[in-house]
Amino acid sequence: MLSGENIVKSVSDLLHQLYAMVGLSAFKGVLDPIVAAHVMFGFISVFVMFLVWMERKVSAHMQSRIGPNRVGIFGLLQTVADAIKLTIKEDIKPVHRDKIPYYIAPIIAFVATFAGMVVIPFDKGMVVQDLNIGLLYIIAITSFTVIAILSAGWSSNNKFALLGGFRSAAQIVSYEVPLVLSLVPVIMMTGTLRLGGIVEYQSQNHWFVLYQFIAFFIFITSATAEANRAPFDIPEAESELIGGFHTEYSGVKFAMFFLGEYIAVIVSSAVAVTVFLGGWLPPFAFLAFVPGFIWFMIKLLLVIYLVMAFRWTFPRLRVDQLMDFGWKVLIPVAILNILVTGFCVLFFGKGV
């Protein structure tokens, strides 16, 4: 049967035969993750290109226009063309930049979000490394983006970029709190931080979105804020700060930020799917003949569509309103949710 587990198994068998042929079997433990990372990178690159195209099409339909339709069928190759343009265009650098942070910022922005993909289970067994602390790992590793954004804002030697950096630091630090708090009830109920384990729990029970709708809402909201997407895109609010922290970046370096933002959307949507929407599980049992990774991708695209729909319908919040919303609405609600869930777990005996 076609399933993620079988695919991974056959591919890794093939790989190991390949290692044996060139005499590298001893380094299996090192080579396997490297290959997996490359596979993931290839997937992410193609997927981001598709997402950019999708975002443009979604926005076009919401704005009653057509969107890209020239390059390739349905304009599918538009993003490829854009990517080529970005790579070959002139790299414009501010003269008085702070060199090292200026160069490493886009790298960190990309790597930090990309590293989060490592623990996402696309199907049962179809995961690069199902870490024991998977959920915590994602939250920890993606918090590096703040450093990247601050570095970019600082080193560009541009006032708008610096303001964007400020805003971003305040925003991400604030919204990380409700993000983590919204995941705590799920951890309390499942008793594990492993993403695969959370999905397995949902296969025995219902999807978490039924138990934890409030947590789901809080998660989606703060994940949108973490990814700097509208209506929370104040670090790069174009009508005030032009490009925010990436005002002074162009070419490939800008592409890295851009890629990082989209990967952040993918990662947070994937976490939402895994934790709240049953991951690779089919919505109904009789649909189980469809492979799990297809269900996962369908759900992922739906959540991403939701995030895109936010962007093209809402105005942008002001910075203080954003903070107020995070600290005065989301965090108290999330804490209350934890308390209620704690009582339920204690009295109705789920989890620990």
Place this chain on the structure above:
Amino acid sequence: MTNEELKTKIESDFKDKVLSATISAQKELIVVVKPESYLFVCQGLRDKSEYAFQHLSCQTAVDYPKENKITVVCHLWSYKYGHQITIKLDVDRANPKAPTLENIWKSANWFEREVFDLYGVIFEGHSDLRRIMMPEDYTKFPLRKDFADDGFIIKPN
């Protein structure tokens, strides 16, 4: 209040402050005031409830090099009664100085900056008399009739 009534009222209220009050062929009331009573008349026109010219609709200047004068022109409008009046003040072309209306109508701030910028009339007491449209280091007053533009030609040294 018709323009005629307004005219007679102004002539009696500001008897020795007004040089002339005429109604033009286009049925506009035009009042030329004496320089020293310019502020007083404007203040009165705004504050007295029977005039209530709360709105300084427009302020500008006209250059008359033959008569060697620049006329500062204010158009007032009363939202309350819906009447309009034109106030004129003649200033000397060589030493154009006029009191500022900024303390009566806030909108005069930019209007006067513009007149200063384009005509060179100096409004005494203005809080922020800078050029508003032309570059800061510009040396001419372009709306004066004797303005000659040689600015675009860069002469070789």
Place this chain on the structure above:
Amino acid sequence: MANVLFYLIAGVIIGSAFLAITLRNLFHCALFLALTMFGVSGIFLYLNSEFLAAVQVLIYVGAVTVLIIFGIMLTRNVMDEKTRVMNGQVFLALVVAAAMMAISFAAMNKSVFKTNDHPMAAVSASPDQSQASPSTHTDVYSLGPELIRPEKGFAFAFEFVSILLLSALVGAIVIARKDPA
């Protein structure tokens, strides 16, 4: 192999820590501080404390360093000012640092560590295997009861710390709040 990794991480930590205190550009210092913290989390990972490693990154890199950078950006003009590395208190600081080091060494000597023959084994192992050997592996699942259960003796300390943090938080808000007058 494993030792090479350890020395590599240790080298990164020491090098970046040294740079963090000697560089003249405060922003660069903060970045190297972040690198130091990241290295420390690498050491934790090396010691099979995945949870601690993640928390280290989350708190020290994601929050503390960011706040430090935030503070630097708010108080300094952009990149035009270099700081003095030393001031009059340098010798006092050295004495304090040495004392701290001595205390740490003494504490380390007195403590009994559960050693592990193959430190990297559990990291690369699949989760099922690592759960099978809970004695060598601090699992999150077992970490919670350790902290909270009254009979373990950490509950009081845990609550005490949380109250301390809460009071610090309230104090910070009181200080930061502008006088309404």
Place this chain on the structure above:
Amino acid sequence: MTDLLLSQIKVNDESQFGTDDYVVNLGPQHPATHGVLRLIVKLDGETVKETIPVLGYLHRSIEKICENRTYPQCITYTDRVDYVSAMSVNLAFALATERLMGLEAPPRAQWLRMIFVELQRLASHLLWMGAFAGDIGALTPFLYGLRERERILDLFEMTCGQRLTYNYIRIGGVMIDILPEFVPKCRAFLDYFEPKIAEYEDLLTYNPIFLERTKGVGVITPEVGINAGVCGPSLRGSGVSCDVRKQQPYLFYDQVKFNECLETAGDCWSRYKVRMRELRESVSLIRQCLDRLEPGPIETKLPPVLKAPPASEIYSRIESSRGEMGIYLVGDGTVKPWKCKYRCASFNNTYVLDQLTRGWKIADIMAVLGSLDMIVPEVDR
């Protein structure tokens, strides 16, 4: 003499800013300033301490040019004064000249002028709505607004061949009569357009984030507004009845029924609502004008070479899309105006920006600037 005057000129001195201020230049090249307006903003963190508008980046000395052109030639330049609402400026200049010369356009021309000026008001408000929503981060309404504006521009193009600078309303009438199919097309457009207003309102008016961003922000009190010369929809948002169409009716505005849209709060949201209601009023106005449109001449017979207007002066006001548009013409008995001053609504509306934004956040500058419906060429001319 020049030296004497120069000594009086104060120059923007950057050193006047204290070291604690974070001074940011918004513009002249900036996505939210609707052109080349430059704002020097002094910030304390995110909070605005002072906003200093610096004008002149789009100054094209139209007033000076007009002094050297004949009256009909000037009409072409009026298009450029406010390119978003060119018909209104056309009309303002044509009306001023007619009043100066004592002319009167025939009734059909008057009705046509009203139709086109009101259509222009629709187009201008639609563009404004999109730009305003875009300023506070909602990009979709912009496309919605442009979609309908496009059809208005089609109507213009059908009539005068131009989509932006029409040069349509001339002294003594209009340039050319409408095509026979114009009236049904215009009616069809109005029927199509009216439900769309509800669509915009669904998208924006009670959107919670939109309310957060606009309600209570940038409040113009009636006293401040009148005193600072704010006019048009921006002042009507504060509840001051200042519509020139009502106060000093021109064309046939005294013969048609329409309401002056007033809101009382004076914040960005009120200004938004005033303009949205004006869309409906304009639709009903255009319908009335189309009903009253009768065949007849579209232009008073003028001699091929225009008779020189008398040496006199006129200050003539109309209500353009942005507010009070005044033209001060001084004739000297020749075929060229001695003085031609454009009093533009945006100029005064921009002046209050500093007062409105002090103490607010930098993002509110965009909201307020957008809500004032400022067009840079009108400010700079």
